[in-house]
Amino acid sequence: MKKGIALVVLTILFAWQMVSSYAIQRFPKPEFESGYITPETLLPTPRAEILEVMDVAVLLLALSVVTWAVLKRRSRNLVFWISIFSLAYFGFYREGCVCSIGSIQNVTLAIFAGSYVIPWTVLVFFLSPLVYTLLFGRTFCAGVCPFGAFQDLVSWRPQKIGTRLNAVLGVIPYIYLGLAVLYAATATDFIICRYDPFIGIFRFDALFSMFIFGGILLLCGVFIARPYCRFLCPYGVLLNWISRFSKYHMTITPSICVECRLCEDSCPYESIEKPVTVKNPESRKMVVRKFILIMLLIPFFMLLGGWTGSQIHESLAKVNGKVRMADELLHPEKIQAEPESIEMTAFKASGKSVKELYNEASRILRQFYIGGWILGGFIGLTIGGLLAGRLITRYRTDFEPNRGTCYSCSRCVDYCPIKS
Amino acid sequence: MRSLQPNLTVNMNNKNRRLDNMNGKGEEKRINRRKFFRTGAQTGLLIGLGGIATLAARKAGSNEYVWQLDPTKCTQCGRCATSCIKTPSAVKCVHVYAMCGYCDLCGGYFLPDTKTLNTGAENQLCPTKAIKRTFIEDPFFEYTIDEEVCIGCGKCVKGCGAFGNGSLQLQVRQDRCDNCNECSIARNCPSDAYSRIPVDQPYLLKGFGQKNLDIK
Ligand code: SF4
Ligand code: SF4
Ligand code: SF4
Ligand code: SF4
Numbered sequence: 001m002k003k004g005i006a007l008v009v010l011t012i013l014f015a016w017q018m019v020s021s022y023a024i025q026r027f028p029k030p031e032f033e034s035g036y037i038t039p040e041t042l043l044p045t046p047r048a049e050i051l052e053v054m055d056v057a058v059l060l061l062a063l064s065v066v067t068w069a070v071l072k073r074r075s076r077n078l079v080f081w082i083s084i085f086s087l088a089y090f091g092f093y094r095e096g097c098v099c100s101i102g103s104i105q106n107v108t109l110a111i112f113a114g115s116y117v118i119p120w121t122v123l124v125f126f127l128s129p130l131v132y133t134l135l136f137g138r139t140f141c142a143g144v145c146p147f148g149a150f151q152d153l154v155s156w157r158p159q160k161i162g163t164r165l166n167a168v169l170g171v172i173p174y175i176y177l178g179l180a181v182l183y184a185a186t187a188t189d190f191i192i193c194r195y196d197p198f199i200g201i202f203r204f205d206a207l208f209s210m211f212i213f214g215g216i217l218l219l220c221g222v223f224i225a226r227p228y229c230r231f232l233c234p235y236g237v238l239l240n241w242i243s244r245f246s247k248y249h250m251t252i253t254p255s256i257c258v259e260c261r262l263c264e265d266s267c268p269y270e271s272i273e274k275p276v277t278v279k280n281p282e283s284r285k286m287v288v289r290k291f292i293l294i295m296l297l298i299p300f301f302m303l304l305g306g307w308t309g310s311q312i313h314e315s316l317a318k319v320n321g322k323v324r325m326a327d328e329l330l331h332p333e334k335i336q337a338e339p340e341s342i343e344m345t346a347f348k349a350s351g352k353s354v355k356e357l358y359n360e361a362s363r364i365l366r367q368f369y370i371g372g373w374i375l376g377g378f379i380g381l382t383i384g385g386l387l388a389g390r391l392i393t394r395y396r397t398d399f400e401p402n403r404g405t406c407y408s409c410s411r412c413v414d415y416c417p418i419k420s
Numbered sequence: 421m422r423s424l425q426p427n428l429t430v431n432m433n434n435k436n437r438r439l440d441n442m443n444g445k446g447e448e449k450r451i452n453r454r455k456f457f458r459t460g461a462q463t464g465l466l467i468g469l470g471g472i473a474t475l476a477a478r479k480a481g482s483n484e485y486v487w488q489l490d491p492t493k494c495t496q497c498g499r500c501a502t503s504c505i506k507t508p509s510a511v512k513c514v515h516v517y518a519m520c521g522y523c524d525l526c527g528g529y530f531l532p533d534t535k536t537l538n539t540g541a542e543n544q545l546c547p548t549k550a551i552k553r554t555f556i557e558d559p560f561f562e563y564t565i566d567e568e569v570c571i572g573c574g575k576c577v578k579g580c581g582a583f584g585n586g587s588l589q590l591q592v593r594q595d596r597c598d599n600c601n602e603c604s605i606a607r608n609c610p611s612d613a614y615s616r617i618p619v620d621q622p623y624l625l626k627g628f629g630q631k632n633l634d635i636k
Binding site (some may be wrong): 023025026027032036038040044046047052116117121127131134173203241242322343346347350403 | 450451457461462465466469472473475476477479480481482484485486491492493495497498499505506507514515516517518519520521522523544556557562564581583584585586587593594595597598599600601602604607610611612616619622623624625627628629
């Protein structure tokens with residue numbers, strides 16, 4: 001208690017000192033006799049807004065052209081060249097910012113945080129690929145996303161890694177998406193931008209650790225096609241689920257599948273599903289049993305996940321600077337006296353009282369508690385759903401792309417012997 | 421290709437036979453159910469997307485936004501120099517000449533314990549020697565920032581704020597800034613000095629008494 005009071009007093013003292021010393025006219029403006037004219041303070045303007053409009057136009061154009069190339073021209077070659085263009089424009093020219101993947105966070109922040117105003121261009125970057133996907137499948141991934149294009153370019157010797165590993169690693173994007181939304185909604189951080197592996201390469205400038213991360217991903221990408229897309233991309237989760245219900249998804253064959261199996265191994269992402277024939281259909285009893293199992297499985301995982309999430313909400317909240325600061329003040333033994341941390345100095349100088357900070361921090365903590373339940377429940381749903389999905393047998397007569405994970409890259413199309 | 425041809429036809433026959441087999445009553449039902457489910461899901465997704473869009477659109481601005489720091493909140497911690505994704509940082513010291521006292525003993529130019537007021541490197545506060553000192557008339561000197569050399573460390577800003585008029589201020593130089601979706605300095609700024617501001621007024625320079633300064 002005493003310590004607290006002392007801190008408050010100190011804070012106020014510091015604050016008074018800092019604030020009052022800022023921009024005071026200690027020396028009057030001189031009156032020059034030599035005819036010297038005070039130069040102007042130059043304020044260079046940012047990139048013209050018309051160029052932002054151009055970004056949106058290029059996005060919509062690229063989406064339309066690549067969709068046409070996939071669905072009408074059915075040409076891998078064309079898709080490839082469009083993706084090179086997108087990599088050059090959105091990647092190296094626009095330096096990867098703003099991208100549809102990151103825009104998830106802007107949208108979340110706009111919905112949850114009071115004062116944030118989302119630029120309309122960002123909203124278009126978020127929505128238009130989703131709408132295109134609902135109509136035509138993930139053509140955005142095929143040739144517009146610079147990340148996808150970059151990884152496609154280096155996938156030189158793609159190897160299969162098997163359905164099981166694919167499924168397990170495929171959970172990561174869901175967790176990443178959940179965390180990104182949690183941290184954006186609490187106005188803590190934009191983790192998708194922070195851990196963006198390729199942006200450093202696009203800009204030729206980044207933290208060393210991010211260069212390493214990007215480099216490793218690209219290196220993996222030589223042997224495992226599109227590792228970021230498959231095992232990290234949070235936007236891919238949305239695209240995946242929307243694409244499953246897309247209206248006009250691309251097909252491998254233009255007319256009828258003759259099961260020649262030529263396309264079977266053509267997909268570097270292991271997204272082609274083999275026909276499952278109705279040799280011995282499951283009995284009714286079997287189906288009912290599976291259904292009950294699934295109905296128990298999913299809520300169980302959701303509860304388990306939610307509970308876990310709520311238990312670790314304090315650790316999750318540590319990412320937030322204010323919570324961290326409040327924690328440090330509450331546990332003075334953690335504070336290192338020499339040298340004082342930059343945060344502590346800044347806090348003392350800010351003129352904010354310790355009480356204000358505590359209130360703010362506890363409000364954020366409460367948000368994280370609720371967020372922890374939701375995040376955990378979401379991850380539980382993901383895992384439960386995944387297990388349930390493995391229980392269900394679907395019947396298929398053709399070789400078909402898995403609409404969720406297919407990037408519409410059109411490689412398989414070239415393998416199909418039927419051409420019309 | 422030629423060797424494939426017979427194979428193809430054989431498979432084709434198989435397929436047709438199987439399709440015929442499967443087109444029984446149950447199969448038709450299954451297909452219908454699937455179609456119904458698909459349309460339902462499509463509508464649901466469309467409504468969901470529309471919902472998110474309207475929620476976000478209520479807060480959408482017709483304006484673009486840029487990052488800027490508020491000099492009155494800034495504590496010159498030095499992270500502006502080190503946290504920017506650009507090297508050197510897009511943050512520079514900006515000299516508001518209109519506020520400057522043109523002091524001989526400039527708190528932003530000289531190290532605190534300087535004995536002789538000359539431009540010797542050992543006297544200068546700026547680690548990169550980015551400030552140019554020019555004699556105007558007795559006893560006034562003009563100080564100019566060479567932005568190509570300035571790294572935005574804020575040492576001079578601190579000095580000027582403590583001993584002078586506070587005419588040196590840190591600002592994100594908008595022509596150098598990439599306007600990242602999340603400014604990496606904003607994330608690391610201990611003083612919460614960064615915010616997004618409308619692009620038509622992209623600077624936050626402060627005049628005396630902390631009023632917003634409007635320089636044309
Ligand atoms: S999965 Fe993600 S990173 Fe990959 S192409 Fe699609 S949006 Fe881009
Ligand atoms: S990081 Fe913040 S406190 Fe530090 S110099 Fe930059 S604006 Fe000032
Ligand atoms: S002291 Fe730092 S901020 Fe000031 S001019 Fe030199 S480099 Fe720039
Ligand atoms: S937005 Fe990016 S480029 Fe601009 S100051 Fe912040 S980190 Fe630097």
